[in-house]
Amino acid sequence: MASPSPESHFIIGVDLGGTNIVVAAMARDGSRLFGSQTEPTLALEGADAVVGRMARMVNTTVAITMKEAGVPRSAFLGVGIGAPGTVDRGAGLVLAAPNLKWYDFPLVARMTELTGLPVTLDNDANCATYGEWWLGAARGGRNVIGVTIGTGVGGGIIVDKHVYHGSSDAAGEIGHITIDLHGRRCGCGNYGCLEAYASGSAIAERAREALHNDESSILPSLVGGDLAKITAAKVYDAAGQGDALALEIVRDTAKYLGAGLANLLNVFNPDVVVIAGGVTQAGEALFAPLRTEVRRRAFKSVSDACRIVPGTLPGTAGVVGAVASFISQTTGHPPA
Numbered sequence: 001m002a003s004p005s006p007e008s009h010f011i012i013g014v015d016l017g018g019t020n021i022v023v024a025a026m027a028r029d030g031s032r033l034f035g036s037q038t039e040p041t042l043a044l045e046g047a048d049a050v051v052g053r054m055a056r057m058v059n060t061t062v063a064i065t066m067k068e069a070g071v072p073r074s075a076f077l078g079v080g081i082g083a084p085g086t087v088d089r090g091a092g093l094v095l096a097a098p099n100l101k102w103y104d105f106p107l108v109a110r111m112t113e114l115t116g117l118p119v120t121l122d123n124d125a126n127c128a129t130y131g132e133w134w135l136g137a138a139r140g141g142r143n144v145i146g147v148t149i150g151t152g153v154g155g156g157i158i159v160d161k162h163v164y165h166g167s168s169d170a171a172g173e174i175g176h177i178t179i180d181l182h183g184r185r186c187g188c189g190n191y192g193c194l195e196a197y198a199s200g201s202a203i204a205e206r207a208r209e210a211l212h213n214d215e216s217s218i219l220p221s222l223v224g225g226d227l228a229k230i231t232a233a234k235v236y237d238a239a240g241q242g243d244a245l246a247l248e249i250v251r252d253t254a255k256y257l258g259a260g261l262a263n264l265l266n267v268f269n270p271d272v273v274v275i276a277g278g279v280t281q282a283g284e285a286l287f288a289p290l291r292t293e294v295r296r297r298a299f300k301s302v303s304d305a306c307r308i309v310p311g312t313l314p315g316t317a318g319v320v321g322a323v324a325s326f327i328s329q330t331t332g333h334p335p336a
Contacts, residue, residue, distance in 0.1 A: 010034070010065055011326050012058050012079040012117070015124060015318030017041060018099035018151070021050075022315065023057040025065040026323045028077065030135050030335060033316070035064035043100045050100070051107070054081075055114035078118035079111060080326030082127030082318045086170055089121055089329065122325040124148075124318055126163050126172055128311075129156025130328075131321030132274045134335050136313040141272035145264050146311075147174055147257070149277035152187070153195040157268065161334040163325065175199065177260045197256040200232035200278055207235050207249050217245040236282045250285050257286075258293025265298040265306055276311030 009028035014021065024036035037057050041050055062076055069075075085097030092108025094100075111119045122130075129146025132138045138146070144158040155174025157164040164171050175195035176188055183192030184202070196202055208227050211217060219238050223229035238246035261273055279286060287310065295303045311317055327335045 008071065008075060010069070010071065010076050011323045012061055012076065013319035013322035013326075014054060014058065014079060014081040015127065015322060016050075016054065016081060016083045017124065017318075018043060018084060018097075021054055021057060022319050023054070023061050024316070024319045025061050025076070026320065028327070030320070030323070032069070034068055035061035036316075036319075037061060038315075041100070047100070047102055047105055051110050051114065055111060058111070058115050058117075076117060078120065078326055078330065079115060080120050080122070080127075080322035080324075080329075081107065081111065082122055082124035082322040082325070083107060084124050087121050087123055089165070089169055092119070092121055094121070118330070120326045120329045122163070122322065122329075123154075123156070123169075123172070125154030126156040126165070127321030127325055128154070128276055128317040129158060129172075129274065129321065130163055130324045131313055131317035131319070132276065132311050133158050133161075133272075133321075134324045135320050136274070136317060137309045137311050138272040138274040141270070143268060143270040144272045144274065145174070145261070145268060145270045147261070147273065147275045147277075149198060149275065149279040150200050152201075153199045159268070162328065174260065174264065177263060179256060179259050194256060194260040198253050198260070198279075203232040203235055203249060203253055203279075204230050206252070207246070210245055210249065214245045218243050219246060232278055233281060236278075236285075239282060239285050247285065250282050251289050253279070253282075254286050254289035255293050258290050259297060261290070261308070262294050262297030262303075265294065265302045269302050270306055273306060273308045274311050275308070276314070276317055280310040280314075 010025045014023050022038050025034040083094050086095040094102045094105045094107050108119045125148045128148050133144050138144045146156040148154040153175030155172045157172050176193045178192045180192035184196040186193035186196040222234050235246050239250045324335045
């Protein structure tokens with residue numbers, strides 16, 4: 001009897017974030033997406049409530065996909081989860097996720113118990129990078145660096161089509177590259193980390209600081225005069241309207257990112273760098289000076305071999321990558 005075709009098998013992808021949980025089912029070959037759902041994480045309710053919500057969403061997604069795709073429950077191979085913080089994939093543990101206040105939490109065992117399906121686990125930024133490699137902006141790349149920019153700066157590294165995890169599953173912490181030895185204090189406790197300059201929260205803070213010496217910017221008017229409401233998105237909005245201060249903040253952000261990326265390019269020599277997250281809203285106001293800074297700092301042969309692109313899977317990269325990670329962890333091979 002012939003084996004079932006890849007498109008008749010399904011894997012559930014779960015992107016667990018500090019703010020939202022996103023769940024969807026994907027065909028094994030990546031051709032179809034079913035039953036996509038988003039719900040707030042509500043981490044303050046505690047780990048049991050969050051895991052219960054995740055499991056309910058998975059089971060609902062399975063039911064929706066069974067109906068829409070006309071497949072039995074046996075068509076579902078398992079669940080791939082991307083979780084924030086450090087993880088131990090082998091033990092199925094979230095070792096430390098400060099935003100969730102989870103430490104040494106047995107996420108795989110709990111989800112297996114509640115869903116009755118095999119479950120794999122990986123870091124959420126690794127999953128976002130793997131998703132962009134499989135079906136997004138980095139498709140076709142062999143060696144890829146992913147940078148996710150939101151409240152913090154995360155990252156993932158793909159070497160020869162496989163996510164590089166390092167010796168203790170902690171590789172890819174791109175946000176904590178030091179770019180200024182005596183620089184800003186980072187949330188990790190160190191000084192001068194890339195995250196302290198280029199994260200969404202850092203961009204907003206740098207804008208607030210700059211406004212003390214600039215009365216011509218439109219930024220205050222965009223937040224009703226309440227500077228505490230300035231966000232990175234507001235900075236990008238002002239930059240898009242030609243605001244000089246906002247444009248300077250975006251250009252400086254490009255320089256900080258460029259310095260960090262040039263270091264990575266010289267070490268890993270990737271063929272693609274994909275940048276995802278809210279920062280992509282800045283468009284070419286960010287990417288043009290970013291590429292210039294990388295070319296200025298990285299070896300020419302290295303920068304010539306690499307394209308730097310925005311992600312193309314907003315909202316789903318983590319889910320797609322969690323599915324890709326499930327395939328890789330259960331078969332030993334990257335998804336085709």
